[in-house]
Amino acid sequence: MTLRIALSKGRIFDDTLPLLAAAGIRPSESPETSRKLILPSQSGDVEFLIVRASDVATYVQHGGADLGVVGKDVLLEHGGEGLIEPLDLGIASCKLMVCGPPELDLSQKHRLRVATKYTHCAREHFAATGRQVEIIKLYGSMELAPLTGLADVIVDVVDTGNTLRANGLEALEHVANSSARLVVNRVSMKISHASIAPIIERLRAAVAAG
Ligand code: PRT
Numbered sequence: 390m391t392l393r394i395a396l397s398k399g400r401i402f403d404d405t406l407p408l409l410a411a412a413g414i415r416p417s418e419s420p421e422t423s424r425k426l427i428l429p430s431q432s433g434d435v436e437f438l439i440v441r442a443s444d445v446a447t448y449v450q451h452g453g454a455d456l457g458v459v460g461k462d463v464l465l466e467h468g469g470e471g472l473i474e475p476l477d478l479g480i481a482s483c484k485l486m487v488c489g490p491p492e493l494d495l496s497q498k499h500r501l502r503v504a505t506k507y508t509h510c511a512r513e514h515f516a517a518t519g520r521q522v523e524i525i526k527l528y529g530s531m532e533l534a535p536l537t538g539l540a541d542v543i544v545d546v547v548d549t550g551n552t553l554r555a556n557g558l559e560a561l562e563h564v565a566n567s568s569a570r571l572v573v574n575r576v577s578m579k580i581s582h583a584s585i586a587p588i589i590e591r592l593r594a595a596v597a598a599g
Protein backbone atom coordinates (compact mmCIF):
# COMPACT_ATOMS: atom_id res chain seq x y z
CA MET A 390 0.00 0.00 0.00
CA THR A 391 1.31 3.46 -0.92
CA LEU A 392 1.89 5.75 2.06
CA ARG A 393 0.73 9.33 1.76
CA ILE A 394 2.69 12.20 3.30
CA ALA A 395 0.98 15.61 3.55
CA LEU A 396 3.32 18.58 3.15
CA SER A 397 2.84 22.27 2.55
CA LYS A 398 4.84 24.25 0.01
CA GLY A 399 7.13 26.99 1.23
CA ARG A 400 9.41 26.88 4.25
CA ILE A 401 8.24 23.51 5.62
CA PHE A 402 8.75 21.79 2.28
CA ASP A 403 12.20 23.32 1.71
CA ASP A 404 13.44 22.29 5.15
CA THR A 405 11.80 18.85 5.12
CA LEU A 406 13.15 17.77 1.73
CA PRO A 407 16.76 17.11 2.89
CA LEU A 408 15.47 15.10 5.91
CA LEU A 409 13.21 12.98 3.70
CA ALA A 410 16.07 12.51 1.22
CA ALA A 411 18.26 11.23 4.06
CA ALA A 412 15.46 8.77 4.81
CA GLY A 413 15.51 7.67 1.14
CA ILE A 414 12.28 9.47 0.16
CA ARG A 415 12.45 11.85 -2.81
CA PRO A 416 9.64 13.44 -4.85
CA SER A 417 9.75 12.63 -8.56
CA GLU A 418 9.18 16.30 -9.45
CA SER A 419 9.37 19.65 -7.70
CA PRO A 420 6.11 20.88 -6.16
CA GLU A 421 7.25 24.45 -6.90
CA THR A 422 7.08 23.83 -10.67
CA SER A 423 4.53 21.02 -10.87
CA ARG A 424 0.82 21.79 -10.73
CA LYS A 425 0.05 18.30 -9.48
CA LEU A 426 -1.30 18.05 -5.94
CA ILE A 427 -0.24 14.41 -5.61
CA LEU A 428 3.43 13.84 -6.37
CA PRO A 429 4.80 10.30 -6.55
CA SER A 430 8.12 9.54 -4.89
CA GLN A 431 11.03 8.22 -6.93
CA SER A 432 10.80 4.83 -5.23
CA GLY A 433 7.02 4.71 -5.73
CA ASP A 434 6.10 3.44 -2.25
CA VAL A 435 5.27 6.93 -0.94
CA GLU A 436 3.34 9.84 -2.43
CA PHE A 437 3.27 13.49 -1.40
CA LEU A 438 0.04 15.44 -0.94
CA ILE A 439 0.57 19.18 -1.35
CA VAL A 440 -1.84 20.98 1.00
CA ARG A 441 -2.10 24.30 2.84
CA ALA A 442 0.09 24.47 5.97
CA SER A 443 -3.00 24.91 8.12
CA ASP A 444 -4.70 21.86 6.51
CA VAL A 445 -1.92 19.27 7.13
CA ALA A 446 -3.17 18.25 10.61
CA THR A 447 -6.74 17.93 9.29
CA TYR A 448 -5.68 15.65 6.40
CA VAL A 449 -3.70 13.37 8.72
CA GLN A 450 -6.42 13.36 11.41
CA HIS A 451 -9.05 12.11 8.97
CA GLY A 452 -6.77 9.65 7.18
CA GLY A 453 -6.53 11.62 3.91
CA ALA A 454 -2.79 11.26 4.56
CA ASP A 455 -0.95 8.73 6.73
CA LEU A 456 1.85 11.10 7.72
CA GLY A 457 2.43 14.82 7.64
CA VAL A 458 4.89 17.54 8.52
CA VAL A 459 3.30 20.46 10.34
CA GLY A 460 4.28 23.38 12.56
CA LYS A 461 3.65 22.99 16.29
CA ASP A 462 1.75 26.30 16.05
CA VAL A 463 -0.72 24.67 13.66
CA LEU A 464 -0.94 21.56 15.88
CA LEU A 465 -1.67 23.63 18.98
CA GLU A 466 -4.41 25.45 17.13
CA HIS A 467 -5.82 22.22 15.64
CA GLY A 468 -5.79 20.35 18.97
CA GLY A 469 -3.97 17.22 17.71
CA GLU A 470 -6.98 14.90 17.86
CA GLY A 471 -6.37 11.56 16.09
CA LEU A 472 -2.68 12.32 15.67
CA ILE A 473 0.52 10.83 17.02
CA GLU A 474 3.46 13.24 17.15
CA PRO A 475 6.54 10.98 17.23
CA LEU A 476 9.24 13.42 16.19
CA ASP A 477 10.33 17.05 16.47
CA LEU A 478 12.10 17.73 13.17
CA GLY A 479 13.77 20.84 14.62
CA ILE A 480 13.11 22.90 11.48
CA ALA A 481 10.92 25.95 10.63
CA SER A 482 11.43 27.19 14.19
CA CYS A 483 9.50 30.24 15.31
CA LYS A 484 7.63 31.64 18.30
CA LEU A 485 3.94 32.34 18.67
CA MET A 486 3.82 35.81 20.22
CA VAL A 487 1.44 38.59 21.19
CA CYS A 488 2.63 41.57 19.12
CA GLY A 489 1.63 45.19 18.97
CA PRO A 490 2.82 48.79 19.16
CA PRO A 491 6.04 49.22 21.20
CA GLU A 492 5.53 49.60 24.96
CA LEU A 493 1.80 48.82 24.81
CA ASP A 494 0.66 47.90 28.32
CA LEU A 495 -1.30 44.69 27.87
CA SER A 496 -2.89 44.89 31.32
CA GLN A 497 -4.16 48.44 31.05
CA LYS A 498 -6.94 47.91 28.54
CA HIS A 499 -10.25 46.63 29.83
CA ARG A 500 -10.96 44.36 26.90
CA LEU A 501 -8.13 43.88 24.38
CA ARG A 502 -9.06 43.35 20.75
CA VAL A 503 -6.83 40.56 19.40
CA ALA A 504 -6.56 39.85 15.65
CA THR A 505 -5.20 36.41 14.73
CA LYS A 506 -5.58 33.25 12.73
CA TYR A 507 -4.67 31.37 15.94
CA THR A 508 -8.03 32.04 17.62
CA HIS A 509 -7.93 28.97 19.88
CA CYS A 510 -4.34 29.58 21.10
CA ALA A 511 -5.04 33.28 21.64
CA ARG A 512 -8.22 32.64 23.61
CA GLU A 513 -6.43 30.08 25.83
CA HIS A 514 -3.43 32.34 26.39
CA PHE A 515 -5.45 35.32 27.57
CA ALA A 516 -7.91 33.19 29.56
CA ALA A 517 -5.00 31.51 31.39
CA THR A 518 -3.80 34.92 32.48
CA GLY A 519 -7.28 36.13 33.42
CA ARG A 520 -7.69 38.80 30.77
CA GLN A 521 -10.86 39.48 28.80
CA VAL A 522 -10.32 39.72 25.05
CA GLU A 523 -12.30 40.10 21.88
CA ILE A 524 -10.90 37.79 19.18
CA ILE A 525 -11.00 38.89 15.54
CA LYS A 526 -10.28 36.11 13.04
CA LEU A 527 -7.91 36.96 10.18
CA TYR A 528 -6.27 34.75 7.56
CA GLY A 529 -3.14 36.79 6.78
CA SER A 530 -1.32 40.16 6.84
CA MET A 531 -2.05 40.25 10.58
CA GLU A 532 0.38 43.18 11.08
CA LEU A 533 -2.14 45.47 9.41
CA ALA A 534 -4.67 45.06 12.21
CA PRO A 535 -2.99 47.23 14.90
CA LEU A 536 -1.88 49.76 12.24
CA THR A 537 -5.43 50.34 11.07
CA GLY A 538 -7.12 50.22 14.47
CA LEU A 539 -8.90 46.97 13.65
CA ALA A 540 -7.31 45.46 16.78
CA ASP A 541 -5.01 46.43 19.67
CA VAL A 542 -2.65 43.49 19.20
CA ILE A 543 -2.10 40.39 17.08
CA VAL A 544 -1.11 36.83 17.95
CA ASP A 545 1.18 35.55 15.20
CA VAL A 546 4.36 33.58 14.58
CA VAL A 547 7.62 35.50 14.63
CA ASP A 548 10.98 34.31 13.31
CA THR A 549 13.51 37.11 12.73
CA GLY A 550 11.06 39.85 13.78
CA ASN A 551 11.85 41.76 10.55
CA THR A 552 8.22 41.86 9.45
CA LEU A 553 7.16 43.30 12.81
CA ARG A 554 9.94 45.94 12.75
CA ALA A 555 9.14 46.92 9.15
CA ASN A 556 5.61 47.68 10.33
CA GLY A 557 6.53 49.48 13.56
CA LEU A 558 5.41 46.64 15.83
CA GLU A 559 7.20 44.49 18.38
CA ALA A 560 6.77 41.19 20.20
CA LEU A 561 5.21 41.88 23.61
CA GLU A 562 4.48 38.49 25.14
CA HIS A 563 5.46 34.86 24.51
CA VAL A 564 2.68 32.35 23.81
CA ALA A 565 4.48 29.19 22.60
CA ASN A 566 7.57 27.89 20.81
CA SER A 567 7.10 26.11 17.51
CA SER A 568 9.06 23.83 15.19
CA ALA A 569 7.91 21.39 12.54
CA ARG A 570 6.69 18.00 13.79
CA LEU A 571 6.18 14.68 12.08
CA VAL A 572 2.59 13.58 12.68
CA VAL A 573 1.06 10.17 11.99
CA ASN A 574 -2.57 9.13 11.75
CA ARG A 575 -3.39 6.95 14.76
CA VAL A 576 -5.02 4.18 12.69
CA SER A 577 -2.32 4.21 9.97
CA MET A 578 0.29 3.77 12.70
CA LYS A 579 -1.33 0.46 13.64
CA ILE A 580 -2.26 -0.82 10.18
CA SER A 581 0.92 0.25 8.38
CA HIS A 582 3.36 0.00 11.28
CA ALA A 583 5.82 -2.11 9.25
CA SER A 584 6.29 0.64 6.66
CA ILE A 585 5.88 3.72 8.90
CA ALA A 586 8.21 2.71 11.77
CA PRO A 587 11.35 2.56 9.56
CA ILE A 588 10.52 5.99 8.10
CA ILE A 589 10.25 7.47 11.62
CA GLU A 590 13.56 5.87 12.64
CA ARG A 591 15.40 7.07 9.51
CA LEU A 592 14.02 10.59 9.99
CA ARG A 593 15.05 10.46 13.66
CA ALA A 594 18.59 9.54 12.60
CA ALA A 595 18.64 12.34 9.99
CA VAL A 596 17.51 14.90 12.59
CA ALA A 597 20.12 13.66 15.09
CA ALA A 598 22.84 13.89 12.42
CA GLY A 599 21.84 17.53 12.12
O1 PRT B 1 -0.77 28.64 3.59
P1 PRT B 1 -1.25 28.90 5.00
O2 PRT B 1 -1.72 30.30 5.21
O3 PRT B 1 -2.20 27.85 5.49
O4 PRT B 1 0.02 28.72 5.92
P2 PRT B 1 1.27 29.68 6.08
O5 PRT B 1 1.23 30.78 5.09
O6 PRT B 1 1.42 30.00 7.52
O7 PRT B 1 2.48 28.71 5.63
P3 PRT B 1 4.02 29.02 5.73
O8 PRT B 1 4.67 28.11 4.73
O9 PRT B 1 4.26 30.47 5.65
O10 PRT B 1 4.38 28.55 7.21
C1 PRT B 1 4.38 27.21 7.55
C2 PRT B 1 4.90 27.03 8.97
O11 PRT B 1 6.22 27.55 9.07
C3 PRT B 1 4.14 27.76 10.07
O12 PRT B 1 3.00 27.04 10.47
C4 PRT B 1 5.20 27.84 11.17
O13 PRT B 1 5.18 26.64 11.92
C5 PRT B 1 6.52 27.88 10.40
N1 PRT B 1 7.18 29.21 10.42
C6 PRT B 1 8.45 29.43 10.84
C7 PRT B 1 6.67 30.40 10.06
C8 PRT B 1 7.68 31.36 10.27
N2 PRT B 1 8.78 30.72 10.73
C9 PRT B 1 7.42 32.75 9.92
N3 PRT B 1 8.29 33.60 10.08
N4 PRT B 1 5.45 30.74 9.54
C10 PRT B 1 5.24 32.03 9.22
N5 PRT B 1 6.16 33.03 9.39
C11 PRT B 1 5.77 34.39 8.94
C12 PRT B 1 5.69 35.45 10.03
O14 PRT B 1 4.40 35.45 10.60
C13 PRT B 1 5.95 36.74 9.26
O15 PRT B 1 4.74 37.22 8.68
O16 PRT B 1 6.75 34.86 8.04
C14 PRT B 1 6.86 36.27 8.11
C15 PRT B 1 8.33 36.59 8.29
O17 PRT B 1 8.74 36.36 9.63
P4 PRT B 1 9.90 37.24 10.32
O18 PRT B 1 9.62 37.27 11.79
O19 PRT B 1 11.17 36.53 10.02
O20 PRT B 1 9.86 38.59 9.69
Ligand code: MG
Pocket residue numbers: none
Ligand atom coordinates in the same frame (compact mmCIF):
# COMPACT_ATOMS: atom_id res chain seq x y z
MG1 MG C 1 2.01 32.16 4.26
